[in-house]
Amino acid sequence: CTNLWLRALLMALVPGALCGVMSSYQHVSMKKPSNSVQKLGLQKAMNLRGGGQVNATNSTSDVNIKFVRCEVSTLQSYLTYLQEYQNPMVARAWPANANFVGLSETVTDTVFRNSLRAESKGLIYREWIRAGPRKQTLFSPSEVNAAIVACGGLDPGINVVVREICSTLDFTYNVRRVWGVRYGWRGFTDKEAKDWLELTPERVQSVHQEGGSILGFSTDECDVEKVLDCIERRGVNQLYVLGNVDACRSAHAIQQGAVARKLKLSVVCLPKSIQNNVPFIDKCIGFDTVVQGAVEAIEKVVHAARSVQGGIGIIKLGSGEICLNAVMASGDADVCLIKSVGFDPRVVFEYVNKVMHRKGYAIIVVEDGAGEETVKRWKAKLDTAEGRQNRSPVGGSMDECTGKLHLPQGSLAGLETKGQGGLESKWSMGQFDVGQFLKEYAYEYFNSINTTVTVRLSTPEWYIRSMPAFASDRIFCSVLAANSVHAAFAGLTDVIVGRLNQRHVYIPLTLVIDPKNTPSIKETSRIYNRMIRSTKQPSFQRLGQAKLITGRGDVRRSFNSADALAEMGK
Numbered sequence: 001c002t003n004l005w006l007r008a009l010l011m012a013l014v015p016g017a018l019c020g021v022m023s024s025y026q027h028v029s030m031k032k033p034s035n036s037v038q039k040l041g042l043q044k045a046m047n048l049r050g051g052g053q054v055n056a057t058n059s060t061s062d063v064n065i066k067f068v069r070c071e072v073s074t075l076q077s078y079l080t081y082l083q084e085y086q087n088p089m090v091a092r093a094w095p096a097n098a099n100f101v102g103l104s105e106t107v108t109d110t111v112f113r114n115s116l117r118a119e120s121k122g123l124i125y126r127e128w129i130r131a132g133p134r135k136q137t138l139f140s141p142s143e144v145n146a147a148i149v150a151c152g153g154l155d156p157g158i159n160v161v162v163r164e165i166c167s168t169l170d171f172t173y174n175v176r177r178v179w180g181v182r183y184g185w186r187g188f189t190d191k192e193a194k195d196w197l198e199l200t201p202e203r204v205q206s207v208h209q210e211g212g213s214i215l216g217f218s219t220d221e222c223d224v225e226k227v228l229d230c231i232e233r234r235g236v237n238q239l240y241v242l243g244n245v246d247a248c249r250s251a252h253a254i255q256q257g258a259v260a261r262k263l264k265l266s267v268v269c270l271p272k273s274i275q276n277n278v279p280f281i282d283k284c285i286g287f288d289t290v291v292q293g294a295v296e297a298i299e300k301v302v303h304a305a306r307s308v309q310g311g312i313g314i315i316k317l318g319s320g321e322i323c324l325n326a327v328m329a330s331g332d333a334d335v336c337l338i339k340s341v342g343f344d345p346r347v348v349f350e351y352v353n354k355v356m357h358r359k360g361y362a363i364i365v366v367e368d369g370a371g372e373e374t375v376k377r378w379k380a381k382l383d384t385a386e387g388r389q390n391r392s393p394v395g396g397s398m399d400e401c402t403g404k405l406h407l408p409q410g411s412l413a414g415l416e417t418k419g420q421g422g423l424e425s426k427w428s429m430g431q432f433d434v435g436q437f438l439k440e441y442a443y444e445y446f447n448s449i450n451t452t453v454t455v456r457l458s459t460p461e462w463y464i465r466s467m468p469a470f471a472s473d474r475i476f477c478s479v480l481a482a483n484s485v486h487a488a489f490a491g492l493t494d495v496i497v498g499r500l501n502q503r504h505v506y507i508p509l510t511l512v513i514d515p516k517n518t519p520s521i522k523e524t525s526r527i528y529n530r531m532i533r534s535t536k537q538p539s540f541q542r543l544g545q546a547k548l549i550t551g552r553g554d555v556r557r558s559f560n561s562a563d564a565l566a567e568m569g570k
Helices: 002-029 035-047 116-121 158-172 184-188 224-234 245-261 287-306 320-330 345-359 372-382 385-390 398-402 422-428 434-448 461-465 471-489 526-535 561-568
Strands: 052-057 062-070 106-108 124-130 146-150 178-180 238-243 266-271 311-317 335-337 361-367 454-458 495-500 503-508 547-550 553-556
Touching (some): 146 184, 158 238, 158 471, 184 224, 224 245, 238 245, 266 471, 287 311, 287 361, 311 320, 311 434, 311 461, 320 335, 320 361, 345 434, 361 434, 372 434, 471 495, 471 503
Parallel strands (some): 062 124, 146 178, 266 495, 311 361, 335 361
Antiparallel strands (some): 052 062, 106 124, 495 503, 547 553
16 A cells, blocks of 8 residues: 555656756757857858858957858860760769769868957958769760879879779779879970870779889979970870979969860869978878878987987988977977077087986987078088088088989080079089088087087988878878869869868869968967977077967067076976
């Protein structure tokens, strides 16, 4: 009886309690959003239909948010008669593809809210055309004659991009004519490089597992008119360009020439730069692999420096981005010097001396080209008769460490006028290497304080740049390559495909080559601050020019090297 009574009492009381809980939950969850949230949502909806702006008001300030749509060029803009075709993927039963991109789909920049720093720069955000296949194309598979050219130096991932472009053209769009231009822009003009590679699925099947480049490489400049003549003669109508901002500038000029000649030519670029400095995008192809290779090089130099008395290891890398990321990833470097942040070499080695007293060795990572003015003054001093007489080369000749060979006097007479800038200007005027400068300065400094050191300079750039791409880079390169083919078939041109905020987009080349958009690394950059937390190095600038970088902003102060070094050396 007692149990029956308790059961009845619970049935009478619990529903009411539950109703009270549900009523409270609904009251909280259905609370109307603030006006600023509503208007920001309205703004996003408006921009999906073609741009606009809205005032988003919060409790502290009135913020004017503006979205600008970045349109890309199409072949129909100057060839209005072009016929549209249905994408072959539409009628294909397998694989099923429901991921076609709408003509008006865009991806926005990262939107900041309640950010004083963002508001101070002006809240103007760009909308980028989303990458992906379109249902309608401007090419029929039978007419496509595609060419792939890799400009500039080696980078991991080139072979992956070549393989995926060929695979997408063959499997997705049924294209059979794909050519690989050998040795960059030279392949359009040089008689010895004029035999292009016919890229078949069988030929590129395993090339992604190899290092280097199946296309070869050169750093020759682009002769736009000769390239256009070759393209017109060979009937190329899709050109895929792998390269840095300079290559994008050449690709833009080629597209402008195609417009003038009324050629049906779609020019699509893919970001390939060891500097990782293509504007707007997250990263370039092969960058993760290059950073990992740099980390491995640093680790090997650390093992060598530990094994000798007073070991100082200097690792010279090709770009500031690689230096900063490799230093953060390794955690073993004591000093990181980059081109965009000046340094006084004496202050550097005063700090290195403190580090060596603490742990017995020191590791310096330096960007190629850092301390340019200092190295120029050093070179000018060595060019004097007194400098040549007093100097004893350390660890090999200057030319060997520079990585450039001087032309023998009189042996190549007349070649100084060949090409743009001339062979004479490119080779015999080679500047001395910052790594060699630091190496000789280290011996000079430590000899002056009667300290025995062993200094070794490592330049692993060629080894790093010829590595096969890692798994993450292979996936990244594959997606970029496939989206470049989708862009060309849709009739888009004068664009570069890149990843922006984890979304792939098409960016007009006119914005990429604009000097105002060139990214730079400063003392106040977040990535530079993160590097400082890894190395714990002080400022290496001259007295009175240094800056103390803190999480609260750019705090300027007078720099006393003795006090700072004593503190850092504890």
